[in-house]
Amino acid sequence: MKSDRPRGRTIRVDHLARVEGEGGLYIKVKGSQVLEVKLNIFEPPRFFEAFLRGRDFREAPDITARICGICPVAYQMSAVHALENALGVQVGGALRNLRRLLYCGEWIESHALHVTLLHAPDFLGYPDGIRMAREHPQAVRRGLGLKKAGNEIVTVLGGREIHPINVRVGGFYRVPSRQELQPLEEKLKRARDAALEMVRWTAKLNFPELEQSYEFVTLRHPTEYPLNEGRIVSSSGLDISAAEYEDHFAEEQAPHSNALHSTLRGRAAYLVGPLARYNLNFERLSPLAREAARAAGLGPTCRNPFQSIVVRSVEILYACDEALRLISEYEPPERAFVEVEPRPSSGAACTEAPRGLLYHRYRIAADGSIVEAKIVPPTSQNQKTIEGDLLSFVESHLGLAKDELQASCEQVVRNYDPCISCATHFLTLELEKD
Amino acid sequence: MKSAATRPRRRKPTLAIWKFASCDGCQLSLLDCEDELLDLANEVEIAHFREATPVTLRGPYDVSLVDGSITTPQDAERVLAVRRVSKFLVTLGACATAGGIQALRNFKDVKEFASLVYARPEYIQTLEKSTAISSHIRVDFELRGCPVNKYQLLEVIRAFLHGRKPNIPTYSVCMECKRRGNVCVMVAQGIPCLGPVTQDGCGGALCPSYQRGCYGCFGPMETPNTASLSAWWRRLGARDEDLVRAFRAFNAGAEAFRKESEAHEK
Amino acid sequence: MIGENPLIPEPWIVRRVRKETRDIRTLELGPSRPETSFLFSPGQFNMLYVFGVGEVPISMSGQPGRSRTLVHTVRGVGAVSCAISRLRPGGVVGVRGPFGSCWPLEQAKGQDVVIVAGGIGLAPLRPAVYALLSARQDYRRILLFYGARTPRDLLFAKELERWRGRLDMTVEVTVDSASSAWRGDVGVVTRFISSSEFETENATALLCGPEVMMRFAVRALQGRGLASEKIYVSMERNMKCAAGFCGRCQFGPTFVCRDGPVFSYAAIRRWFETREI
Amino acid sequence: MGKEVVQRSDLDALFEALKRRGYRIVGPRVRDGAIVYDELSSVSDLPEGWTDEQEGGTYRLKRRDDLALFGYAVGPHSWKKFLFPPALRLWSAERESGSFTIHAACEETPPLAFIGVRSCEIHAIAIQDRIFQEGRYVDPHYKKTRENIFLLALNCGQAGGTCFCVSMNTGPRATFAFDLALTEVLDGSLHYFVVEAGTQKGAAILREIPHRPAAAREEEGAERVIASTAARMGRTMKTDGIKELLYSNLEHPRWNDVASRCLTCGNCTLVCPTCFCSTVEDSTDLKGEKAERWRKWDSCFTMDHSYIHGGSVRATSRSRYRQWMTHKLATWIDQFGTSGCVGCGRCITWCPVAIDITEEVRAIRGEEGR
Ligand SMILES: Cc1cc2nc3c(=O)[nH]c(=O)nc-3n(C[C@H](O)[C@H](O)[C@H](O)COP(=O)(O)OP(=O)(O)OC[C@H]3O[C@@H](n4cnc5c(N)ncnc54)[C@H](O)[C@@H]3O)c2cc1C
Ligand code: SF4
Ligand code: SF4
């Protein structure tokens, strides 16, 4: 399945590699003008929102996890928060912290995978992480080690790294003892050192020039770097709760894609993910992570998408730091979960998936069955922005040789760590209203 | 099992990974083998693995790992091509072996469902049913799980490399639950559990180990007596709709589970 | 040869490999250690281990009494048996044994001996034939009835030919199906039982082959009036340890690894005649 | 030596004495809604004031209205998990210049003190002794662990809802193979143990802790406890002629009936203290330089158990249940000179669908009811 020979100035990548899921890329240039940029998603649709209807609300965390094998925890977290909001349940204290810890694990795992095996090879000129390992064994082993540390958190808390089984509406099925968490401590200390090195290492990569003026959208919490909670804020002054999300964001189906695009009503494309989080929450990072970011030459704002690799490394460092804090403060709660009783209600929530804002909304009936579900994953929110980036990148790099331009375009896409599996959960409910 | 060991070990065996409709989790399991990944890359030539590399070596491939179910006409074509270039073909996970969670569509009136869902259905092609790889092509080995257990995945690869029968049991989850010394959640707490009819393999009766009932993500065990288990679930308070949901989840398309779910549908 | 720990195999070295049929090989093994000495009785078996692949029960098929030579004949049907078949001279195989009961060659002295074998079942019987022939004067008639699927599947074809040439032994061979080039018998092996001459009051029968074949053979022998006590069958059951620990080879009240594989039919009749035991 | 009395408050001294001798103490404790056997660091780990209610397919932990330490019947675990572990590496091997070398696994297990072994369980251990160390071959791992056990028996003070040791002649009084045997007596404000030493080893431990000869009244108290347990068996099974009964009923229609209920999940076999079936798994590393063999608990309910090339011999669940029950109660007698069932009731309680061996026997006998 090789790329077709492009005619004239057409860049076409039939199958993007080193992204999660199946997607392609199509760019049409005439003279010095870019006519068309399409991020083509042909990962088959899987209709999650459709078949969530009629399922019991308690099944939502397990079912939605299956939207994405790369960030299942994010889906579980958004699902339980949305449902708890619907049912008026507060989950605080140690249970809340355990959820945060679990999420840290997924961030570390997912970011380390992207930085090491998917993104770094672009900068160093290798087709993939495994070939890169031949000449950069240390960097790859370090990345894999970090990934493993993240996975171990998820495994201890969730039972397994992919589609953990221990998350339920109201808390967990079983909470760990202190002794169970203890072995993680040593590993995370080592991981934290590795993350520091990773920040330094990524900072030394060569970054193409590209300063973009995005509208960044992220969660923001009064005291914490955002994971599970916060208001939705943007660099242009948006400040809303998750319940208001659909008043401000709209989705459209693009003809070339099996995913829906999300847009901010009345405004241009926007960006979610590490860059957005970092830029709007810099001061909430742990001192160690802030310092490492500064030392890596990142200011409190970073607008070059290529540098997202450094920002991801900083977030790994933060997540290790935060996980260590959470473990050291952990006291097992009396009960593993808060009792949740169904009633007719609806609720929404956003959490910060590794790739950015993940929105869930549910309406449930008296017997606990789901009447309506809506899910907006990060990649469908970023799709427009990715296309925008490609447009400006290609415009300013038309002088590049064709192969090089194509490779760079792919890299532009990978800057976002787009998760195409997520993007194709496919949305149904908006359409129904039409 | 035909294996790498049947021929002289001059060339490294080639490994290709293919993706159809899925969450990607099963092939990600390969990248989750952090300790073994680089060693594995020394023992086999990773010849096609889009999620990790754009490099594709020419087929035919000694081993193909196939993740995902068939849901579009294009994929139904593509999977035939995959079979043609694969000597030994292993399906990974519930999607590939039973149609996955997306097989829930198989129980709806699909035409109505489709027009309900799409604003512009002309852009999207999808088949009426999400089907297992084995309903399209011959499959040499099926690895269960939603997702697969990475240790089982490694075991299949190792077994293939050394001409061994993989140690992948087909008996119940209860076997491993008891070996681990778990207290049965169904007997001691009355929590409905699918363990007795579900195939072991998740790495130690995970759900019961975490104080919840098994929800069947490894699909039916070798001789599942679902009717008897359903009768007991009823005594524990399960209703028909609970039984339908329980059997109609990640392995909804697996024959034994499908039939049992249908038996409780009003 | 079994040492203190009956579960630990000892490496033996493949000396010679002989292709018997398209899926059957005979391996001659020699010990890797100078002190090893191995004695067995016809009918017994070893557990053979191929490094990293697994371990399976395989009967001795060679001449008894050669303490530093082991002969096994293996049909490749699955992972382990195929791995054994693929071994070449110089290859190494782990051996535990000998295990199990043996053919009643002592009790059969002074009697006619009727041997009925099907397929690979001739292998465990060959040591018995060797022993009978080397003490030929202790026995009366010796009859060997052998059936295979096709002429190409005939095991030990040359040896069969040689035995057939002997005046002091009756050898009848048949196949299930054959092309017109085959000049021998076609049909089930059991019909030789009714058509051959032996003294039913004073005969011992030794049977080894697929269970269905043995079932019919037993019926035919009983039809000729042979007492159940005089009929011996060699049974197969799944087997992991051969030491009576793993429980898998249970056959009714017996363990095939310990009480068998060779049983007097009288002792197991109830179980043999019931399905799925 | 006559019977002695040890006060409840002096039980700590017993634990201390065992620890001084290097024993790792294992015994009953509460975990996940049941009483399991696990490591104990002190007497306070015992399930003080707990009891259980057991029925077919049901087990519930309940509070007692006293502070008995052993006021419950047997739980899901049995001592076999220590003597015959659920998974054990038998050996490992390495390729070496064309050949390979095999290293027997010799994981050192520290000597174990079993606390609170019931009479039926002593019988079960004795049965497994026959399998693993009294036959033609000896399982070295079993033997090594077994010979270093300190066995503290407990004469049952409470019969479980599924117990039938009286029918099987295996309890409730411990009669052999123990180092020390206790009977727990709660009598108003008194809480003491009547202790009997069965070996020199037991007597020596007893000497290290506060004790005094039992008064006649105290001995009688203990006798009453045992007698009352014996009178309260939750189940019964008629065993006369049972071997012939099952041998002559291999085609009884009841096997079809039980097959419609049996899940072939294997729980009954794994909780049974005498079931000993195992499988082995041969494994290799990626390079194929190292190999291992592991032994794992198996069950006659799996298809693999009876697999021979071409298919499983016992393909139907009918034949698998028949194999199990016929083995337990009949063929075992021919194999080992004893029944394979000690009447502990675990297979009844822990069968997820409450299949009851005593009821199945009655059905085969053509009898009704419990
Ligand atoms: C006492 C005895 C003597 C035997 N003698 C010979 C002989 O001389 N020559 C010969 O070719 N074969 C003999 N067999 C049969 C031989 O053991 C099987 O063909 C072999 O175990 C198949 O293993 P596999 O891994 O190749 O096949 P698979 O079909 O892949 O079997 C998988 C596993 O099942 C078990 N198994 C499968 N079939 C049998 C079987 N028939 N008996 C016991 N376990 C089985 C083994 O543990 C095996 O590893 C004998 C069997 C027994 C019990
Ligand atoms: S908890 Fe579930 S898997 Fe475990 S033994 Fe009970 S029924 Fe079986
Ligand atoms: S068969 Fe049942 S009652 Fe008898 S010893 Fe085993 S588990 Fe206990």
Ligand code: SF4
């Ligand atoms: S009798 Fe009960 S525990 Fe045993 S296999 Fe059948 S269902 Fe499982």
